Amino acid sequence: MNAEAMSSLLSYMLIYATPIMLAALGETLAEKSGILNLGIEGIMAVGASTGFAVSVALNSPMAGLVAAMLSGLALGVLHELLVDKVRINQIVSGLAIAIAGAGLADVVGSGYVGVSGKSLGYRVNIGILSRSPLTSWLNGHSIITYLGIILAFIIWAALRMSSYGLFLKATGENPYAAKAAGVNIYRVRLLATGIGGLLAGLAGSYLSLVVYSGWFDNMTAGRGWLALGVVILGAWNAIGVLLASLFVGYMMALPYVAGKLGIHVNANLLQSIPYIAVVVALAAAYMLGGEHRLGAPSYLGRSLD
């Protein structure tokens, strides 16, 4: 493989990894509190279409970004309320949000198919990185990518070292003990799921405002589901999630450089690679550890009585 192809492969890897990383980091927080949010795919889609619609309507990509995050926050909060207040099974509530969200995104975006919008911009240019082919792929991405990577480290540190991290982990491991110790577990679950939704919304707007600068049907194409797999592959650890999303990003980038590498296979077969890779990686991860050795919160997915 020549240096140029390798560099563009790695650059695409970062672009593809970004939305998955953001959504997976948010989902890590939610799952740490014990709430499994299968709605990520739908929330991401709503973020993408709302973000783009608002960005065009107000002629401000920044306003679109904020709208995407707020819509994600609202749907995350909705999931927590459905689970903790209406006592709907977490899997069913998440699936409903995934399906309704995909539909809502289509409805919101229906007037914007084919409309070209302004890109968010804010590309980071660090001169020193672009000088060597070894590092040039790291340069010139949207600021969201770099913030996402920094966020992974912040979440990792917060979970380890702050009292908030302790409350969050306690809520997901043993909510009754946490409650007895004075933690307001419902507030923790609400906040964690809400922030998880917010980051999924942001991930969606990265697609519509940075990568494509537009909206089309099925823009998210399963990235939300891939993010849910990434949380497991990353062993519920923010740094692990960062690495796992880079792995999936790499798999998603392969089809786009296959031609340059002299590989001529039907594009559909190449595009199925990330989904199959995640299934294989999940199998390997469970073979090595199993859910609880990997670090799944004990109360993940269980409803509180």
Place this chain on the structure above:
Amino acid sequence: MPRLRVARRTSPPSMALRVEAFILPLLVVFAIYAFLLEAWHVSVVKAVEIIGMQLASGDSLRRVFMASMPIFFPALGLVIAFRAGVWNIGAEGQLLLGMIGATWVALFANLGVLTIPAMVLLAMLLGALWALIPGLLRGLLGVNEVLTTLMLNYAAAYLLNYLVEEPWRDPHGYGFIKTREFPGRAEIGLTGIILLATILTVAVVVVARYMRIGFYMQVLGSGFKAATYAGASPLHLIVASMLMSGALAGVGGMIVVSGITGMLMEAGRMSPGYGYTAIIAAWLAGLNPIGVILSSLFLGLLVESGFALQSSLGLNVGATMLLEGLLLLAAAAYRFMEEYEVRVEP
């Protein structure tokens, strides 16, 4: 200050309460949806009229019935899986594999009158095999089946698209991405579909109600440990429920290619998400195999009306999906009201 307290019911709810618990969430959902439509400048009265028109003529009734069948067969299988606590969200992918199997028989095997039975069998086989992968992974390693079945939905769509784009593509298709049209012997009629639906519904009811495996599956659904104590192997039960639901989803795919389109096209044009709609059909029916008949017809009506609304009111497919998601919540809320009661405490 009086507080609302949610507690598990001590006695089963009365019939009147059950009806109330079923209808109330549905009314709430329809009210929310009507509000959204009006907010979107779509007249609810017109939308209801269009839905009504789907029931007005024999021809449109036939279309509603045909649209409900690819929902019905997968939903029948999902009832088995969900009852066993196996979250097979992969009916969509298994349905696409069913299309692939049925198409292979239709295009490349000359079996005369046996063509349609062979199409059904190969569709069931491929659907079941596609479901076997997540089934084994869950049964042997404990891998979360929600994610693996979903991943395989995407993989199935790409596989199907590859087949119609390259090896199976009709060279005389004027640039359209599709296979040759099926020969007449590969097209299933209304009688064939009704016969197939009857046989498979009876089979599912027999398995669920009268066979030991059906009982064990339900035990498995209520708790993993309980099934082990009852002497059943969770691995066998998980794999069996996956295989059955995958096979039935495959039949749904066979109905699409053989009864509706008569050829294979790209996945996005073959299925508006029948496999996902089937999840909602199974839940709306309260995981009851007979109830699935009604819920599938109802959802078939919605899907078919969705197409009509698309052309007359400019509402896109997303509007139907949005309603489907809300209906799933209503079905789940019904389950809640059946199991829990809300008490007012002083």
